[in-house]
Every structure is written in structure tokens, then in C-alpha cells.
Amino acid sequence: MDYPFPSKPREAKNKKVSILIGKKRHIMLQRKEELSHNIRYISKVPVKLVMDREFLTVHPEDPLTVLIGKFTSEETSAVVVDEEGKLLGFITMKDLLHFFTMPRRYSVVGLGLLKKYTLTRASKVEDIMVTKPVTIHVDDNLGHAIKLMTETGKHHLPVIDDKKKVHGLLEVKDIIRLIRIVAL
Numbered sequence: 001m002d003y004p005f006p007s008k009p010r011e012a013k014n015k016k017v018s019i020l021i022g023k024k025r026h027i028m029l030q031r032k033e034e035l036s037h038n039i040r041y042i043s044k045v046p047v048k049l050v051m052d053r054e055f056l057t058v059h060p061e062d063p064l065t066v067l068i069g070k071f072t073s074e075e076t077s078a079v080v081v082d083e084e085g086k087l088l089g090f091i092t093m094k095d096l097l098h099f100f101t102m103p104r105r106y107s108v109v110g111l112g113l114l115k116k117y118t119l120t121r122a123s124k125v126e127d128i129m130v131t132k133p134v135t136i137h138v139d140d141n142l143g144h145a146i147k148l149m150t151e152t153g154k155h156h157l158p159v160i161d162d163k164k165k166v167h168g169l170l171e172v173k174d175i176i177r178l179i180r181i182v183a184l
Contacts, residue, residue: 041182042142042143042175042178042179042182043141043142043143043146044141044142044143045141045142045178046139046140046141046142047136047137047138047139047140047141047142047144047145047159047168047170048138048139048159048167048168050142050170050174050175050178051159051167051168051169051170051174052168052169052170052171052174053167053168055075055077055078055079055166055168055169056070056071056075056077056078056079057078057079057080057081057085057166058070058078058079058080058081058091058125059080059081059082059083059125060080060082060088060089060124060125060126060129061124061125061126062124062125063122063123063124063125064096064123064124064125064127064128066125067091067096067125068096071093071096076092076093076156077090077091077092077093077156077169077171078090078091078092078125079158079166079169080125080126080129081166084165085165085166086163086164086165086166087133087135087158087160087164087165087166088129088131089125089126089129089130089131089133090129090130090133090156090158091125091128091129091130092155092156095128095129095130096128099128133154133158134148134152134154134157135157135158135159135160136148136157136158136159136160136170137159137160137161137162138159138160138161138167138168142175142178145157145170145175146175149172155171155172156169156170156171156172157169157170157171
């Protein structure tokens, strides 16, 4: 004859476990909802509140040695501007590194491309800058910036106005810093 006694403690234990799992799931859902709200909030934040207002600027006629000297662990990109502060180009450390690698072994290149890969002490910023960088408008929000960054793979966006005057630089690290603040 089987007695129902051994199963009652097991049922009680299973019930406690399911209550604990239910509470844990409820807490996780609540956190997810809070984070979702925070993410929606972040996407509506204006770019001008998050962008760096102090950024590295160079001129097209500056020698590359000057640019390389200005790059630091903090400054990994430079905005190329004219005397009025209007955007002419953009350059990152990664762009600079491309000129220290030779073309692939079996690629067919013309003389113009080979000239591009020869840097000398006389080389200027204009020789290697990106002339049509991906930018973001000063009145845009972070949602647009994040979308632009993920679609293009760019980690730095010069922030410009309608007249192409540079107001700042938005980097992924600035957005991550804001996410850390809001998520905690």
C-alpha cells in the first residue's frame, strides 16, 4: 500500500520552487520593462547634449606628422575644418593605419592607387582625409545617431549645422556613457 505522505513534502517543495521562479521572472520582466523605458528615453535625447564640444581639429594643409602628434589615447579622430570651422573632411586613427598596409597581394591596382599608398614627410592631412564623412545634424536625436552608426559601421560622427559648421563630435563612447548612467 502506497502512502500519500512522501509526495506532500515534494509537492510543497515544488510549489515553493515555482513561487521563487515566478518572483524571479517577475523581477526580470520588471527590470526589462525599466530598461526598455530607459532605452526609449535615450533615443529621444538630443545629440547636442551628449556630443563632445572639445574635439581635435586640423586643417587640410597640416602635415601628417602634426596630426599623428595630436592623436592620443583619448583623441582617436580629427575633424578637418577650414578657417571658419566648416567641415571639409574627417580622419580617424583607423583611416591612418590603412596607409601603412600594402594593397593585397593579388589585387590589380593602377598608378593612382599606388601613389595613394606612398606617404612621405611631405604628406598632408588632405591626402588621406575622408572628404565626405558620415555626419549628423546638431538638432537630431540619439535614436537617429544610433541607427546611423549601426547602419554605416562608423563610431565617430561630426555634428554639423545647416551651414556645415562643426559643433561637436559624437562617439560611441559618449552614448555608452549615457546608457551606463541611465541603466544604473
